[in-house]
Amino acid sequence: MAEKLRAGLIGAGLIGKFHTFMIGRAARAGKLPFEMGLAFDVDETKLPPLVDMGWEIAGSAEEVCESSDLLWICVPTAHHKPLVELGIAHGCAVFCEKPLGRDLNEALAIGKVIADRPAQVGLVLRTAPPFRVAKEAMPRIGEVQAISFIDDQFVPVQKQYASGWRADPELAGSGVLLEHSIHDADLINWLAGPVNWVIGETGSFLNIAPGIEDMASLQMGLAGGGVASLNTTWHNVTGRESSRHIQILGTEGVIVIRHEVQGPVEIHVGDTSEVLELGQLFARMLEIEPGWYGETDLLEHVCNEDARFVRAVVEKAPPTPSIEEALEAHRIVQAGYDSARTGERISLV
Ligand SMILES: NC(=O)c1ccc[n+]([C@@H]2O[C@H](COP(=O)([O-])OP(=O)(O)OC[C@H]3O[C@@H](n4cnc5c(N)ncnc54)[C@H](O)[C@@H]3O)[C@@H](O)[C@H]2O)c1
Incomplete structure (x- = not known):
């Protein structure tokens, strides 16, 4: 080298x-x-x-x-x-x-x-401040009872996604669940998993192409006994940015993420509530993981998944999200499709 x-x-x-x-x-x-x-x-x-x-x-x-x-x-x-x-x-x-x-x-x-x-x-969403801050807060909310992920995006073959391959099953494999919401499967698994079982339904309202679904709805059983739900769609609302709305309900606290990148993130524990806007999320991020070289620009390293990859390789540490972590998300997504096809609840353990 x-x-x-x-x-x-x-x-x-x-x-x-x-x-x-x-x-x-x-x-x-x-x-x-x-x-x-x-x-x-x-x-x-x-x-x-x-x-x-x-x-x-x-x-x-x-x-x-x-x-x-x-x-x-x-x-x-x-x-x-x-x-x-x-x-x-x-x-x-x-x-x-x-x-x-x-x-x-x-x-x-x-x-x-x-x-x-x-x-x-x-x-990459694991590196986004709302999710890093939520992950850090998870131990404070007690036992996770229920999680709700609502995710919507316009059909991504236009505007900034100006290429047609997402409408071609030969190139994309399938639709919104795999191509877009594998992020959600990964985040649920990372925040509150492991996911033990999946029940799924998919739908094609827009007839994008055979095999390219525009709706998926999954229920996921968490190892701790709670249940996560994911409702995800591609639609024709081209004026609306891709958006995720998330609620994590625990016995002692509730976390609400109102946008996947900008927040705000609400953390309610017992009698206390805090609402973290973007600037506060950045500040909290630097408390969770200070700048590696004393820097305050999060995009240089701490919130830069590419810098994280380089550093892991240089230090001979295992990069993350790893292949095995990605395969876990793939197993959840595949179980969603298998359940939608068979009507069965699919066990992952
Ligand atoms: N992590 C994320 O949040 C995120 C966001 C968008 C896309 N993606 C993923 O990234 C991948 C690419 O998506 P995109 O949105 O950039 O698509 P894109 O269509 O904008 O860009 C793909 C590029 O690859 C080129 N290309 C195609 N085949 C090639 C080949 N064999 N060799 C070299 N170049 C080739 C195309 O010409 C095109 O410029 C997909 O797997 C997609 O799911 C991930």
Whole structure:
């Protein structure tokens, strides 16, 4: 390995540009021993802006893998597996976007390819202040009795999601539950799991394409005895941003998350109540995890999942969310589809 690790990127669409921004923040901060190297996208029109953001342009995915120690895979889901195989064959540590695969079997196959190599999955909401603060507050709310996740988004093939692959089951695998709400399955499992059983229903109101559902409703049994519900939809309300509303009801406290990124987050315990707006969430985040190098800009490291990945690789620590954690979310999602198809309650234990 070179003295500085070299980062590489495959896929320069929506999330590839987002990671580029975050990777750039961490690289420019200069505290982690890595630098931006090569980037590639099959669509050449996507590449020029990346040069301004610090990448050199490669002629192929293989070229990126050959020259990278750290590889970000940010392509439609169907292409994750071949690119993970390529990256692992070239000795890269791999950051692969979620969902890992188009179904549980493909995700498990990717897990086998990665085996014990350093790898992280783009379940990025765990790093968002509302969820980090909620996670920290969980021990204060007693036993979790019930959780409600309501998640809605306009059909993501337009506006900032201006690409059609999410409407193609060959590329996406399925619809809103896998493509969007695997985040919710992961968050429920992380905050209050493990999830022991799943009952699911799915629906297609908008006829996006056969196999691309726009509604899913899951009930999930938590190991502690409580129950989580998830209602998630894709709709035609293009003026509305993607939004999650969450209530976590415990015997001693209640947590309400009104927006997944900005908050506010309400924490009610016994007689006390606090409402944390975005600035207070940032401050609380820095109490939970102070800036690694004394910095106060959360996007440089603490809330930057790409910096977290680089640091884990540098320190030879296991990156998180790990492949196994992502597979747990895949198992929940798959159980939701299996339950919807069979009408059965699916056990995960
Ligand atoms: N973590 C998150 O919150 C989050 C958010 C959005 C998307 N995603 C995931 O990221 C992945 C990409 O989504 P997106 O929104 O960026 O899609 P996108 O359509 O905006 O971008 C995908 C890019 O990959 C390129 N591409 C396709 N096949 C390729 C290949 N074989 N080699 C190189 N480039 C290729 C396309 O040309 C396109 O530029 C998906 O798996 C999606 O589920 C995750």
